Amino acid sequence: MADYSWPEADRRALIGSRPARLDGPVKSTGFAKYPSDQNPSGLLAAKILTCPHAHARIVGIDTSAAEAMPGVRVVHVIQGEGAEIQWAGDEVAAVAAVTEEVARDAVRAIRVDYEVLPHFVTEENRDGAPDARAAGERAEGDPDAAFAAAHRTVERTLGMPQMAHMCLEPHGQVCSWDGDELEVHASTQAVSTLAGQFATELGVPASQVRIRTEYMGGGFGSKFSPDRWGIVGAELARKAGAPVKLFLERDQEVTVAGSRPSAFARIRAAADEQGRLVAWDSDSWGSGGLPGTGQTPLPYVFSRLPNRRLRHTSVPTNLAGSRAWRAPNHPQACFLTMAVLDDLADELGLDPIDFLDRNLDLTGRADTYREQLAIAGEMASWKERWQPRGRTREGAVHRGLGVSVHTWGGRGHSSNCDVTVHPDGAVEARIGSQDIGTGTRTIVAQVLAETFGLELHEVRVSLGDNVYPQSGPSGGSSTVGGVTASTRRAAQDALREVLVHVAPRLGAEPEQLVAGGGRVFVDGDASRGMSWREAAAQIGGAPISVQGRNPGPGRLISSGVGGVQIAEVEVDVETGVVRVERMIAVQDCGLVINRRLAESQVYGGLIMGVGYALYEEWIPDPVSGRLLNADMEFYKLAGLVDVGSLEVHMMTGPGYDERGVIGLGEPPVISPGAAISNAVANAIGVRVPYLPLTPDRVLDALAGRGGPA
Amino acid sequence: MTDDAKRSGLSRRSFLCSGAAGALSGGLAAGLLPGDAAGAAAVTDAEAPDTVGPGPVEIELEVNGATRRLAVEPRVTLLDGLRDRLDVTGPKRVCDRGTCGACTVLEDGRPIYACSRLMIESAGRSITTVEGLGSPDAMHDVQQAFVENDAQQCGYCTPGFVVATAALLARHPAPSEQEIEAGLGGNLCRCGTYKGIRAVVEGAGGGGVSGG
Numbered sequence: 001m002a003d004y005s006w007p008e009a010d011r012r013a014l015i016g017s018r019p020a021r022l023d024g025p026v027k028s029t030g031f032a033k034y035p036s037d038q039n040p041s042g043l044l045a046a047k048i049l050t051c052p053h054a055h056a057r058i059v060g061i062d063t064s065a066a067e068a069m070p071g072v073r074v075v076h077v078i079q080g081e082g083a084e085i086q087w088a089g090d091e092v093a094a095v096a097a098v099t100e101e102v103a104r105d106a107v108r109a110i111r112v113d114y115e116v117l118p119h120f121v122t123e124e125n126r127d128g129a130p131d132a133r134a135a136g137e138r139a140e141g142d143p144d145a146a147f148a149a150a151h152r153t154v155e156r157t158l159g160m161p162q163m164a165h166m167c168l169e170p171h172g173q174v175c176s177w178d179g180d181e182l183e184v185h186a187s188t189q190a191v192s193t194l195a196g197q198f199a200t201e202l203g204v205p206a207s208q209v210r211i212r213t214e215y216m217g218g219g220f221g222s223k224f225s226p227d228r229w230g231i232v233g234a235e236l237a238r239k240a241g242a243p244v245k246l247f248l249e250r251d252q253e254v255t256v257a258g259s260r261p262s263a264f265a266r267i268r269a270a271a272d273e274q275g276r277l278v279a280w281d282s283d284s285w286g287s288g289g290l291p292g293t294g295q296t297p298l299p300y301v302f303s304r305l306p307n308r309r310l311r312h313t314s315v316p317t318n319l320a321g322s323r324a325w326r327a328p329n330h331p332q333a334c335f336l337t338m339a340v341l342d343d344l345a346d347e348l349g350l351d352p353i354d355f356l357d358r359n360l361d362l363t364g365r366a367d368t369y370r371e372q373l374a375i376a377g378e379m380a381s382w383k384e385r386w387q388p389r390g391r392t393r394e395g396a397v398h399r400g401l402g403v404s405v406h407t408w409g410g411r412g413h414s415s416n417c418d419v420t421v422h423p424d425g426a427v428e429a430r431i432g433s434q435d436i437g438t439g440t441r442t443i444v445a446q447v448l449a450e451t452f453g454l455e456l457h458e459v460r461v462s463l464g465d466n467v468y469p470q471s472g473p474s475g476g477s478s479t480v481g482g483v484t485a486s487t488r489r490a491a492q493d494a495l496r497e498v499l500v501h502v503a504p505r506l507g508a509e510p511e512q513l514v515a516g517g518g519r520v521f522v523d524g525d526a527s528r529g530m531s532w533r534e535a536a537a538q539i540g541g542a543p544i545s546v547q548g549r550n551p552g553p554g555r556l557i558s559s560g561v562g563g564v565q566i567a568e569v570e571v572d573v574e575t576g577v578v579r580v581e582r583m584i585a586v587q588d589c590g591l592v593i594n595r596r597l598a599e600s601q602v603y604g605g606l607i608m609g610v611g612y613a614l615y616e617e618w619i620p621d622p623v624s625g626r627l628l629n630a631d632m633e634f635y636k637l638a639g640l641v642d643v644g645s646l647e648v649h650m651m652t653g654p655g656y657d658e659r660g661v662i663g664l665g666e667p668p669v670i671s672p673g674a675a676i677s678n679a680v681a682n683a684i685g686v687r688v689p690y691l692p693l694t695p696d697r698v699l700d701a702l703a704g705r706g707g708p709a
Numbered sequence: 710m711t712d713d714a715k716r717s718g719l720s721r722r723s724f725l726c727s728g729a730a731g732a733l734s735g736g737l738a739a740g741l742l743p744g745d746a747a748g749a750a751a752v753t754d755a756e757a758p759d760t761v762g763p764g765p766v767e768i769e770l771e772v773n774g775a776t777r778r779l780a781v782e783p784r785v786t787l788l789d790g791l792r793d794r795l796d797v798t799g800p801k802r803v804c805d806r807g808t809c810g811a812c813t814v815l816e817d818g819r820p821i822y823a824c825s826r827l828m829i830e831s832a833g834r835s836i837t838t839v840e841g842l843g844s845p846d847a848m849h850d851v852q853q854a855f856v857e858n859d860a861q862q863c864g865y866c867t868p869g870f871v872v873a874t875a876a877l878l879a880r881h882p883a884p885s886e887q888e889i890e891a892g893l894g895g896n897l898c899r900c901g902t903y904k905g906i907r908a909v910v911e912g913a914g915g916g917g918v919s920g921g
Contacts, residue, residue, distance in 0.1 A: 020856050020857060020859065021856070021859060024856035024859070025845035025852070026845050027864030027867050028852040028855040028856055028860075028864075028867055028871055029839060029842070029871075030800070030838060030839035030840045031840065032864060033798065034865065036798075036801075039793070045793070099793065100789060100793060101782060101784060101789075167899065168801070168809070168863070168897075168898075169865045217863045217864070218899050249805070250803070250804050437862035437864065437900050438862065439862075597859065599859075600859045600904075603901055603902075604862060604902065607898075607902075607903055607904075608900075608901050632804035632806065632808040632809050633806060637897045637899065638903075639894055639903075640893050640907065641893075643903055646904050
C-alpha cells in the first residue's frame with residue numbers, strides 16, 4: 001500500500017509557514033459575496049413573524065390583511081391554530097414580498113391570538129423550575145471517607161449563564177428553484193450535509209438540491225442545519241416561483257439561532273497535606289433552553305481525581321434550544337473546575353501553578369501541561385510577579401494573575417477530496433468543505449502546493465459547494481485534520497501517477513523522483529529533472545483525477561491537545577470594573593499547517609473568551625419570558641480596546657509535529673473564563689462566583705454578598 | 710439650523726412634521742429630482758411644511774464614483790438601499806442599530822453607520838463603500854494591511870473595519886490610543902481579529918499604510 005505522510009521538516013516549503021489567507025483580498029475589499037449578499041434577478045425578501053410569548057397556544061391566526069397588501073407574494077403559516085409555542089421568538093408565519101419593507105409591513109399585519117400559558121426562564125434558581133429532572137448521578141471511590149480525612153476542603157457555588165453565538169452574518173439563505181431543482185446559498189458550516197436535510201423536508205431527491213457557501217459570516221457551532229427558516233424560505237420560493245432571501249433580523253438571531261447552555265454547580269473539593277487532590281463532589285445543573293442540558297465533564301482535565309461523586313439536574317426553560325457553542329461543555333466545565341481548584345490552592349497557601357503541577361498525574365497529558373505551565377509562567381514572569389490573593393493594589397486598583405488549563409480532541413472528520421492534474425500543469429482540488437473563517441481554503445491549497453512542489457498561487461482550490469466530494473461539517477475542530485488528510489492522500493496519489501509517466505524520460509524509477517521548487521527531479525540529483533509543466537505534459541491528453549479520503553492509511557492526523565492560559569487583570573474595587581491587561585496562551589495542535597492562521601485562531605479564542613468572561617450573557621426577563629438584550633447594544637461583545645495585550649505561543653517542532661494535524665478552533669476559547677475569574681480572585685481576594693464578571697457581581701462579591709442561586 | 714439643513718432648504722422641524730421616520734442631518738433636497746414618482750413636491754421653501762414619502766422618492770447620489778439614480782421610500786436606510794437596490798453588498802447588515810459598525814461607509818469622506826442613515830438623507834452626497842477604496846487586484850493600503858496582518862477571519866465585519874480604519878488613518882496617520890478608541894471603538898468583530906486590526910493601525914505610522 002502506498003505511503004501517506006507529511007514531508008520531513010527540512011523538506012517543507014509551505015507547511016508550517018505563514019502565508020496570508022488566500023481569500024484575504026476579496027474579503028478586505030468587500031468583493032466576497034456572502035450568502036446574504038446574493039441578489040439574483042427577481043429576488044423576493046422574506047420576513048418571519050415570531051411569537052412574543054415564552055409559552056402560549058395559538059387560538060387564531062388571520063393573514064388576510066397581509067395577503068391583501070400590494071407587493072406581498074406569499075404568506076405562509078408555519079404554526080397555526082392549536083399549536084403550542086414553547087419559547088418567545090418561535091416562528092409563527094412568514095411573508096415573501098417585493099421588498100424587505102413590504103415584507104415587514106405584512107408580517108405586522110398578521111393577527112395572531114394567543115392563550116398565554118405559564119413560563120419559566122430563570123434556571124439559575126433550580127428550586128423554582130417546574131420541569132427540573134435528575135440527569136445522572138455517579139460515584140467512584142469513597143468520597144465521604146476522603147473528605148473526612150482531607151487536609152483542606154473548599155465548597156463553592158459557581159455558575160455561568162446562557163450566552164449567544166452572535167454570528168455577525170445572521171442565519172439564513174437565498175433559495176431559488178429551477179423546476180424541481182433547488183439551489184440554496186446558505187450561511188452554513190455544513191455544505192455537504194445540508195442537501196439531504198432540505199430534500200427530506202421538501203420532498204425532492206437530495207440530488208436536486210445544490211448548496212453553495214463560498215463565504216460565510218461566522219457559525220461557531222450554530223449553523224449545522226437548514227433550520228425551520230431554511231425550509232420555510234424554500235417553500236416560499238417554491239410558492240412564489242421566484243428566488244427568496246430570508247435572513248433573520250438581529251433580535252431573532254440572538255433569541256433563537258444559537259446559545260451556549262448555562263452551567264451552575266455546588267462543588268466541594270479537597271486536598272491532602274501535600275497539596276494533592278483527594279476528593280470531589282459536585283451537584284450541578286443548567287439549561288440549554290427547552291431541552292435542558294446534560295452533565296459537563298467534571299472535574300475538568302483532572303479527570304483521574306479519585307473519590308468523586310457527581311450529580312446533575314437538567315433544567316428545561318421556555319427558551320430556544322441551545323446549540324453547539326465552540327468547544328461544547330468545555331468552557332463551563334473548565335470554569336467550574338479551575339475556579340474551585342484555584343480556591344483550594346489559596347486555602348492550602350500554594351501558588352496555583354505549583355498546585356496544578358502537583359496534580360498533573362491526574363490528567364491525561366501531564367508532560368504536555370508541565371511544559372506548557374513552565375512556558376506560560378515564564379512568559380508572564382509569574383514567579384517574580386505572582387503574589388497571594390489581595391496583596392497587589394494601588395489605591396482602588398487591584399492587580400491579579402490567574403491560570404487555567406484545558407484540553408480538546410480535534411480529530412479530523414470524514415472528508416473526500418478530488419485532486420486533478422491537467423496536462424498543462426494546472427492543479428486543482430475540489431472538496432465539499434467550507435471556509436467558515438478559519439482558513440480552510442488556504443490550508444488545502446498549502447497541502448496541494450506542497451505536495452506538487454508548486455507555489456501557492458499556482459494551485460486552485462474549490463470548496464463551498466455540495467457538487468464537490470463530501471467533506472464533513474466544520475465543527476469540533478475537525479476540519480483541518482479531515483481536509484488536509486484527504487487532500488494529501490489525493491495529491492500524493494496523483495503525483496505518483498504523474499511520476500510513473502515522467503520516470504522513463506529521466507531514466508529513473510518513479511520512487512526515485514520528487515517534486516519541489518516547480519520541478520520534478522531525481523531525489524539527490526536535481527540536475528536530472530524537468531519543470532513541473534513539462535512533467536505534467538507527460539501524462540498524455542487526459543487529466544489525472546484522484547480522490548483522497550479521510551480516514552485512511554498513514555499517520556497524517558491524530559487528536560488530543562492541551563493548553564495553558566494566564567490572565568492578568570486590573571480590578572477597580574470602587575467601581576467593580578474589570579480590565580483584562582494581558583492574556584497569554586500556550587497551545588499545542590500537532591503539526592501546524594499555517595502558523596499565521598493558527599495564531600489567529602488562538603487570538604480569536606482569547607478575544608471571544610474575554611467577551612464571555614466579562615460581558616456576554618442572555619438576560620431573560622422572568623416576567624415576560626423574553627430576552628431583555630436581544631440586540632448588540634445590551635448584549636455586549638468585547639471591542640478592540642477591551643482585550644488587552646495578547647500573546648500566543650504555539651507548541652511546534654519535534655515531539656509535536658510527528659503527531660500529525662490536530663484541530664485548533666475550540667481549545668483556545670475554553671480557558672479564558674477560568675483564567676480571568678482566577679485573576680480577579682487573585683486581585684481582590686474573594687471569588688466572584690458568577691460569569692460574566694460584571695461590576696455589580698464584583699461589588700457583590702467584595703461586599704460578601706452571595707452568588708447565584 | 711445646521712449647514713446641512715440650510716443646504717437642503719428643509720428645516721428639521723418641517724421634516725419631522727412630514728411624518729417621515731428618523732431625524733434629518735443630510736442634504737435632502739440637494740439630490741431630490743423634480744417630478745419624482747410619488748409626486749412629492751421638490752423641497753425649496755423652508756417655511757412650507759413640505760412632505761416627502763411615504764411613497765418612493767427619486768434621488769441621485771454618487772456611489773463609489775458613479776452617479777446613481779433611484780426611487781426609494783424615505784424609510785429605507787442607506788444600508789438597505791445600497792445592498793438591496795444598488796447591489797452594493799460590501800457594507801454588511803449586522804446589528805442594524807448603530808452599534809457594530811459592519812455597515813460603515815464614507816459619506817463625503819466622513820465615516821457613518823449606513824444602517825442609521827436614511828438613504829434620502831444621502832441624496833446629493835458622495836458615498837464610498839469598502840469596494841470603492843480598492844479592488845482585489847488594486848487594494849487600498851489599508852486593505853493590503855488587513856490581508857498581511859490577517860485582520861480578518863470570517864470577514865463579515867471586515868468591510869466596516871476597513872472603512873473605519875481608512876477614515877481613522879486619513880485623519881490621524883499615527884493615531885494615539887485615544888484616537889484608536891474613538892476611531893474603531895464603534896466596530897465589533899465576533900471571530901476575534903482585533904490583534905491583526907491593531908497591528909494594521911499601529912503599523913500605519915511607519916508601515917506605509919495611509920488612509921483616505
